[in-house]
Amino acid sequence: MEKGKGVMGSGRRWAVDFSDNSTAPSSRDIPDPPGFTRASVDQDDSNLTRQKKDAEANWKAQKAWEVAQTPFKNLLMMGFMMWMAGSTVHLFSIGITFSALWQPISALQGVGKVFEPYKDNKVDLLGPKLLFIALNLGGLALGVWKLNTLGLLPTHASDWVSSLSPAQEVEYSGGGISLQ
Template identity: 95%
Template sequence: MEKGKGIMGSGGRWAVDFSDNSTAPPSRDIPDPPGFTRASVDQDDSTVSRQKKDAESNWKAQKAWEVAQAPFKNLLMMGFMMWMAGNTVHLFSIGITFSALWQPISALQGVGKVFEPYKDNKVDLLGPKLLFIALNLGGLALGVWKLNTLGLLPTHASDWVSSLPPAQEVEYSGGGIPL
């Protein structure tokens, strides 16, 4: 086999020419491989950066939804703890109830801070924020319901007796014999 003739000879389909071009400067005379163009490399860089930005936006949207659904787990745990505390008024049940009230209130005050890391022009945070608010309002409603079952909410007229003015005397009777 001669040098430079390749595997199949000089005219074959898989012919390889190993001519010595080491003295020639590198030039653009060498054609690109089939399916490759230099313009596509530059275009691929912009496509890759756009795909990375899209992937980051998708990741942020997914994480925002996960954060929005997190209060649901807290809701289930708090409901179980309130059930375990029972319906009698004692220190443990009152502590659990006020904890169930305080957590949603503090979470609702910090909605902006919770979703701050996920802000992006391509990410719509309205849906996750509304879900987060709705679940925390559900937790607040659960705490208010527990206050009612403990009898700590003033729901009857007898709970407001102290704020009513004293009843006016309709008649006055006195006893004894007049002299």
């Protein structure tokens, strides 16, 4: 074989012939070694796949519970930020309060998307979803409480005075003539 020429020729030094030789013994003709059965290999493979599926289901369940507990961290952070903002109405406290209201609302709208990666027939997502919803409702309640402390919720009768009808006049007074 000349240098620079292709390897098309039959003069190659290292080659593997994959052609079918019917005279060569097949793997079925060779007996298994003592103590080895092909059925046990198949059973071991099925056990391994079952163990892998169980491990994956356990991992998914653990991750789903971790995702369900993430709003708790947000609750603590948002509560601290609201406390730092104070109880006076100004731009910072209103921004923090509306952020505290918006985050749980948007999280509650996307509950299905949050737990989508963890869907499996072996994983029960009801508990993590309920915890996620409960913690987000707690965050929403924290935001509503802050609105109340800022005085932005109409909770007193004086907040509704404009919608009340005028009071009926019970007595009349008039200017009088002074007789002295």
